Amino acid sequence: MAIKANFRPVRKGSQVRRAIVFTRCIGDEVLEDGSTRPFEDVLLGDYTPKQATACIGRERADNLVRITRTTVYKQVCVMPLLDFWSASVAVTEPIITQEYVMDKKKEI
Numbered sequence: 001m002a003i004k005a006n007f008r009p010v011r012k013g014s015q016v017r018r019a020i021v022f023t024r025c026i027g028d029e030v031l032e033d034g035s036t037r038p039f040e041d042v043l044l045g046d047y048t049p050k051q052a053t054a055c056i057g058r059e060r061a062d063n064l065v066r067i068t069r070t071t072v073y074k075q076v077c078v079m080p081l082l083d084f085w086s087a088s089v090a091v092t093e094p095i096i097t098q099e100y101v102m103d104k105k106k107e108i
Helices: 049-060 081-087
Strands: 015-030 036-044 065-080 099-101 104-106
Touching (some): 015 049, 015 081, 036 049
């Protein structure tokens, strides 16, 4: 039972805030004829050149890419709470944590 309501948050302007870490990877890709061409990709997370080369090799199921330089970035992103709630996927059912009856707290 997913509960989605159409109401304003308790505090106007409530937001979900998250820091995203990603790595820009620069290197070379070996072509079938043995020549190379520049290669660039972005991975989510913090990677050294060696780690990025291994990760891209696993994703592509080959060892034709060699990353020689990585630059790690951190970016803070925000989203209004109600937008986050309405666009997200609930992974649990809502559970009651407190209940009030006539301004008296009832322990659950």
